[in-house]
Amino acid sequence: ARPDVKKISPSVIKVLGNNCLAPMVLNKGLPELIKAAKENGVAVLAITNSHHMAALWPETEAIAEAGLVGLACTSYKPSVAPAGATKPLFGTNPISFAWPRPGKMPVVYDMATASMAMGEVQVAKREGHKVPLGTGLTKEGKETTDPAEIADGGVLLPFGGHKGSAIAMMVELLAGALVGDNFSFETKEHDNNDGGPPKGGEFILAISPDKITGAGWNKHADKFFNKMSEMKGVRLPGERRHKNRQDLSPRKINEDLVKKIKELSQ
Amino acid sequence: ARPDVKKISPSVIKVLGNNCLAPMVLNKGLPELIKAAKENGVAVLAITNSHHMAALWPETEAIAEAGLVGLACTSYKPSVAPAGATKPLFGTNPISFAWPRPGKMPVVYDMATASMAMGEVQVAKREGHKVPLGTGLTKEGKETTDPAEIADGGVLLPFGGHKGSAIAMMVELLAGALVGDNFSFETKEHDNNDGGPPKGGEFILAISPDKITGAGWNKHADKFFNKMSEMKGVRLPGERRHKNRQDLSPRKINEDLVKKIKELSQ
Structure with missing residues (x-):
């Protein structure tokens, strides 16, 4: 089709x-x-x-x-x-x-x-991290910071x-x-x-x-982006992804995860 | 003009x-x-x-x-x-x-x-309530739950x-x-x-x-709203305001506030 x-x-x-x-x-x-x-x-x-x-x-x-x-x-x-x-x-x-x-x-x-993607909750569970309150609820509908309680029958919350x-x-x-x-x-x-x-x-x-x-909207918008960029602690959305995409140097990879995937696909 | x-x-x-x-x-x-x-x-x-x-x-x-x-x-x-x-x-x-x-x-x-309107922060300050973490920062840029620290020279945060x-x-x-x-x-x-x-x-x-x-979009959307409304604890946005607008019975008013406004306008 x-x-x-x-x-x-x-x-x-x-x-x-x-x-x-x-x-x-x-x-x-x-x-x-x-x-x-x-x-x-x-x-x-x-x-x-x-x-x-x-x-x-x-x-x-x-x-x-x-x-x-x-x-x-x-x-x-x-x-x-x-x-x-x-x-x-x-x-x-x-x-x-x-x-x-x-x-x-x-x-x-x-x-x-969603406050967090379920994939990220599963990563936190696998790696043994807590997640912030507000990420999700247990299967009984209670607040939790334990990613396992959210991933296993619980539910995510909106951000x-x-x-x-x-x-x-x-x-x-x-x-x-x-x-x-x-x-x-x-x-x-x-x-x-x-x-x-x-x-x-x-x-x-x-x-x-x-x-x-x-004409002029782009110059005007740039004034705003400059103000934002000048603020300590602030990054324009997408900036990091753009930089990462342009960076052709070797990637840092989670070797344990690659090993697990290889094992699973054997 | x-x-x-x-x-x-x-x-x-x-x-x-x-x-x-x-x-x-x-x-x-x-x-x-x-x-x-x-x-x-x-x-x-x-x-x-x-x-x-x-x-x-x-x-x-x-x-x-x-x-x-x-x-x-x-x-x-x-x-x-x-x-x-x-x-x-x-x-x-x-x-x-x-x-x-x-x-x-x-x-x-x-x-x-904004996580909260500055007006609400000022109400919390006046009434002596704390505000949730994430509402705003002190003038030094620190997290706080004290509405006075946000209202007096501090800053609000986005929700x-x-x-x-x-x-x-x-x-x-x-x-x-x-x-x-x-x-x-x-x-x-x-x-x-x-x-x-x-x-x-x-x-x-x-x-x-x-x-x-x-044709059909409205019936389709109603299925979704019905699902939402059936959930315990959920209210469709605007529902309360609509009900309040249709309610012509006497209003409950903050008498202290009215008194203060009257004093200020004398």
């Missing part, structure tokens, strides 16, 4: 994923989104029925490299309890934002609205209490009902449990500062 | 506030935004030079009552330190989101990206550590460089310090589920 691109309006692109892998779907949809946002000032890309959205910064960064502001979000399977609850409903519901800086690397972030929970809810609505694909709880219901990644949708927004504000 | 409405494209409306009060500016801009989003599926309203944006839920709720998804944000004067820093750069940078529910009240939230900080940064960029108005730090630089509210801009986005996904 191949993805179908449908232009709903001059500023709304829909890509029916037709079970294709996410990179294929994005390759079809992103150029259309970027074109539409440049022409109209704002555009939405609504992706459905794709296997499966991973990190979102590649798409928002591509949008920013085209001179546009990018925002993307997707849901997954339930692993996070809404604030106040003790059972999962939200996915880890990442949200990614990128700001264009012509001639410089964009400022980009990509973060789970930042009820405020992060509100943002996780927004992600469910944008990547679910708005684009016309599954909520996290539906993804779980429809999953065939073969261990493979389930299907889902993604919401992507692109906005053109050139169109909305015209 | 009167606000000037400029249609930049079929999906971008700009309102030059010309120093007018926010309600005047919104009255001019919102109907145009709603019309553009219904026609095109998505639209942006970029507001500049207006005195001054207060709660944002009235505008996002109005958008949702017209059957559209609404998102709004604005900055103000620096009172919040970026994660890692000890000095203010961000405003309290509220963000408001509203989801339409035809035939029912929209789901609406309006929250500061949820570096993740909330990333969202507060997004608000600065959308309500500042994107719409073509001040960042919080510029609002402070330009303020005439007469005690009156400073000027600023606002970013408002409206998206049409009817246009993007068509």
Whole structure:
């Protein structure tokens, strides 16, 4: 199968994923989104029925490299309890934002609205670290700093209490009902449990500062980034990843982990 | 002066506030935004030079009552330190989101990206309560639970550590460089310090589920809201405010506070 691109309006692109892998779907949809946002000032890309959205910064960064502001979000399977609850409903519901800086690397972030990814909780469990209070709940719904109690039948919490929970809810609505694909709880219901990644949708927004504000926006934004960068202890989001990507020297690797993976794959 | 409405494209409306009060500016801009989003599926309203944006839920709720998804944000004067820093750069940078529910009240939230509004910190100080760790820092940049240490020369923190900080940064960029108005730090630089509210801009986005996904989105979203509402301890955002607004019975009032205000105004 191949993805179908449908232009709903001059500023709304829909890509029916037709079970294709996410990179294929994005390759079809992103150029259309970027074109539409440049022409109209704002555009939405609504992706459905794709296997499966991973990190979102590649798409928002591509949008920013085209001179546009990018925002993307997707849901997954339930692993996070809404604030106040003790059972999962939200996915880890990442949200990614990128700001264009012509001639410089964009400022980009990509973060789970879960306080911590379950993968990180599992690493903490394996390595015997505690996790901060607010990371998750035990299977009885009690607060805990023990990653094992969260990983083994417990539940993650959204970052930042009820405020992060509100943002996780927004992600469910944008990547679910708005684009016309599954909520996290539906993804779980429809999953065939073969261990493979389930299907889902993604919401992507692109906005053109050139169109909305015209010349000068970049110089203006740089004033703000300079103020931020001058503050002790502050790093612009994405800066470290950009540096790491450009660094071609040898990588430091967790040898124990590599050994375990090799053992498991024998 | 009167606000000037400029249609930049079929999906971008700009309102030059010309120093007018926010309600005047919104009255001019919102109907145009709603019309553009219904026609095109998505639209942006970029507001500049207006005195001054207060709660944002009235505008996002109005958008949702017209059957559209609404998102709004604005900055103000620096009172919040970026994660890692000890000095203010961000405003309290509220963000408001509203989801339409035809035939029912929209789901609406309006929250500061500051962990707590400075007003609430001052209430805690007056009433002798502690505030949670993470609310703010002392003037020396140390963590504290004493609201007086935050209110008197200290600084607020964003909610949820570096993740909330990333969202507060997004608000600065959308309500500042994107719409073509001040960042919080510029609002402070330009303020005439007469005690009156400073000027600023606002970013408002409206998206049409009817246009993007068509029939069925509302029923689909209701499934999600029902799941959420069924969870013990969970309340849909905005629910309490809607109920309170419909309740016409006598209000409970802080008599000491009223007495103090009366004394101060004699």
